[in-house]
Amino acid sequence: MILKKVNHKELEDRIVTFEYESNYYYDIEVRKETDGWKISLKLKRFKEPFRKVHMEKLIDYYKKDTLIYVAEVDGKEAGIIQFGGIWDGSVRIWDIYVWKEFKRMGIGTALMRKAEEIASSWGARRLVLETQTSNYVAIKFYESCGFQLCGFDLSSYSNTDVEKHEVRLEMEKKLR
Numbered sequence: 599m600i601l602k603k604v605n606h607k608e609l610e611d612r613i614v615t616f617e618y619e620s621n622y623y624y625d626i627e628v629r630k631e632t633d634g635w636k637i638s639l640k641l642k643r644f645k646e647p648f649r650k651v652h653m654e655k656l657i658d659y660y661k662k663d664t665l666i667y668v669a670e671v672d673g674k675e676a677g678i679i680q681f682g683g684i685w686d687g688s689v690r691i692w693d694i695y696v697w698k699e700f701k702r703m704g705i706g707t708a709l710m711r712k713a714e715e716i717a718s719s720w721g722a723r724r725l726v727l728e729t730q731t732s733n734y735v736a737i738k739f740y741e742s743c744g745f746q747l748c749g750f751d752l753s754s755y756s757n758t759d760v761e762k763h764e765v766r767l768e769m770e771k772k773l774r
């Protein structure tokens with residue numbers, strides 16, 4: 599496997615299909631108590647496997663000053679990562695995808711290590727990213743890379759994210 603830095607020009611019109619299936623979700627509950635809030639995230643099983651397919655432009659105006667690396671195996675694209683935009687010492691991982699036939703071969707980990715190495719060379723204090731309570735595999739993957747939960751937003755995508763079990767989570771990895 600090799601990791602190649604790719605020029606934005608080459609990927610200008612690229613649409614990526616973000617796809618995953620999940621048997622589990624983290625059920626989030628935020629309860630107001632007299633002396634504060636009680637927040638819990640409990641692992642639960644979906645009644646039916648949850649399938650998500652979402653298409654988006656890889657390069658978009660809000661992903662500022664990013665770098666893109668592609669992982670190649672035998673000349674075939676196996677995965678991609680987009681990260682960048684250092685802000686208050688944080689570098690955001692905007693996208694990480696490994697295509698189906700290349701999953702569970704360490705490619706996601708290699709892409710994440712590359713982002714970590716570059717963010718560290720910029721003097722960043724942490725990597726940060728967004729995922730969802732429904733994306734169990736991604737959460738496991740991020741944990742295996744050393745990320746931990748650092749925040750959530752109960753209605754980032756819609757006013758029924760909690761009921762849909764698709765609540766936005768923020769995860770971070772401190773670099774120093």
Ligand SMILES: CC(C)(COP(=O)(O)OP(=O)(O)OC[C@H]1O[C@@H](n2cnc3c(N)ncnc32)[C@H](O)[C@@H]1OP(=O)(O)O)[C@@H](O)C(=O)NCCC(=O)NCCS
Nearest residue numbers: 694695696701702703704705706707729735736738739742
């Ligand atoms: C999440 C994703 C990037 C992981 O990429 P990958 O190359 O398959 O991951 P790796 O092979 O480097 O896995 C590293 C570790 O992550 C964890 N992990 C990865 N896939 C897992 C799975 N299906 N179930 C449980 N743990 C998993 C394991 O701890 C694994 O180590 P191990 O294989 O030694 O047990 C990939 O599954 C993917 O592209 N998913 C769809 C897109 C997506 O959800 N992106 C994230 C958006 S928030």
